[in-house]
Amino acid sequence: MNVLVINCGSSSLKYQLINSESEAVLAKGLCERIGIDGVLTYQKAGLDKEVTEAAMPTHKEAIKLVLDALVNDKTGAIASLEEVGAVGHRIVHGGEKFASSAVITDEMLATVEECNELAPLHNPANLIGINACKDLMPGVPMVGVFDTAFHQTMPEKAYLYGLPHEYYEKYGVRRYGFHGTSHSFVSKHMADFLGMDINNSKIIVAHLGNGSSISAVLNGKCVDTSMGLTPLEGLPMGTRSGDIDPAIMEFIAKKEDLDIAGVMNVLNKKSGVLGISKVSSDFRDLEDGMAEGNKLCEAAIEVFSYKVAKYIGSYVAAMNGVDAIAFTAGVGENAPIVREKVMGYLGYLGIAVDAEANSKRGKDLVISTPDSKVKVCIIPTNEELAIARETVALV
Numbered sequence: 001m002n003v004l005v006i007n008c009g010s011s012s013l014k015y016q017l018i019n020s021e022s023e024a025v026l027a028k029g030l031c032e033r034i035g036i037d038g039v040l041t042y043q044k045a046g047l048d049k050e051v052t053e054a055a056m057p058t059h060k061e062a063i064k065l066v067l068d069a070l071v072n073d074k075t076g077a078i079a080s081l082e083e084v085g086a087v088g089h090r091i092v093h094g095g096e097k098f099a100s101s102a103v104i105t106d107e108m109l110a111t112v113e114e115c116n117e118l119a120p121l122h123n124p125a126n127l128i129g130i131n132a133c134k135d136l137m138p139g140v141p142m143v144g145v146f147d148t149a150f151h152q153t154m155p156e157k158a159y160l161y162g163l164p165h166e167y168y169e170k171y172g173v174r175r176y177g178f179h180g181t182s183h184s185f186v187s188k189h190m191a192d193f194l195g196m197d198i199n200n201s202k203i204i205v206a207h208l209g210n211g212s213s214i215s216a217v218l219n220g221k222c223v224d225t226s227m228g229l230t231p232l233e234g235l236p237m238g239t240r241s242g243d244i245d246p247a248i249m250e251f252i253a254k255k256e257d258l259d260i261a262g263v264m265n266v267l268n269k270k271s272g273v274l275g276i277s278k279v280s281s282d283f284r285d286l287e288d289g290m291a292e293g294n295k296l297c298e299a300a301i302e303v304f305s306y307k308v309a310k311y312i313g314s315y316v317a318a319m320n321g322v323d324a325i326a327f328t329a330g331v332g333e334n335a336p337i338v339r340e341k342v343m344g345y346l347g348y349l350g351i352a353v354d355a356e357a358n359s360k361r362g363k364d365l366v367i368s369t370p371d372s373k374v375k376v377c378i379i380p381t382n383e384e385l386a387i388a389r390e391t392v393a394l395v
């Protein structure tokens, strides 16, 4: 079966057409500037990328353009839309309502809408994409795959904040966690790759990208994760602050004459490694800066790596041990310097690094030495494939 995987943002839409038997990507691309003007990127497997400007007043026109491109006479990946057996949609927030993926029905969508308040920037965009697909592909089964679902197994002690309990009761204020599709995929895949029994395993996944989060996975189930009510908590990220003393918000608001929205904008868009380095949110730029002697670029990489190591240490405590650690996502897969610095803090766990293996990037690889007490791996994430698999399993 061919599965169309859709990941809708507020003004963008990423897509992949995946054959579920071979797990090959038949075509992929994205729509950008939806609601502004519109740019479609389309790439059939084995061919060059095509970039076209085309009006996309709403997500519906964007999806129509994607479907047209998929069946285009010259570079289409399929002959007709009948060859799309199902659509898998990424949905950011499922609150406590969804502990796993779910087939999309009117009732299911109404439940997703109840979670909109928890992710006001993301969930409404996800729903627009789903409704557009329903209009354009009536009768094709669709599945929603939630970023939060994998983390729903966290125990109360991990998800409750030290806040008045009534905020949890009235508003659902608790830790939810994100990147769940990636944490689930990578933990399972690493267990397979290492020949471990996932039902008897202690795994830590470090998903380090532009947004970063870490999870503790005990016997295949998430028991803790670093992102919280929103994706702002946890590690310092490309532009997000991660954990800070909450009192900093009032202090900065007064000093800089900002309201709550102004402070949130700073914490979401101007902080993290961008804020520390004053140079960039991209680790490639930070590495270049560091090589040129820029001390703030070096500080940004140090702060990030130190915090990753501290989270790993805390999750070793949460699980009373660890068997294997996975590095994944843009930074985790491609930045040997970050992995080296993180593992430099973990000698007490009996971790020893294979420097030669750690200099590589981007493929399943063990980067610890054979005698290391904990296995450390690079495991490239593949959220689209994970969504396609979930979709096939449910339809």
Ligand code: ADP
Residues within 6 Å of the ligand: 208, 209, 210, 211, 238, 281, 282, 283, 284, 329, 330, 331, 334, 335
């Ligand atoms: P997201 O999905 O959160 O947007 P990714 O997981 O794709 O992010 O990660 C993107 C980040 O990965 C970039 O901002 C950059 O910091 C980092 N990155 C990508 N390639 C490299 C590389 N070759 N070396 C170092 N860092 C890289």
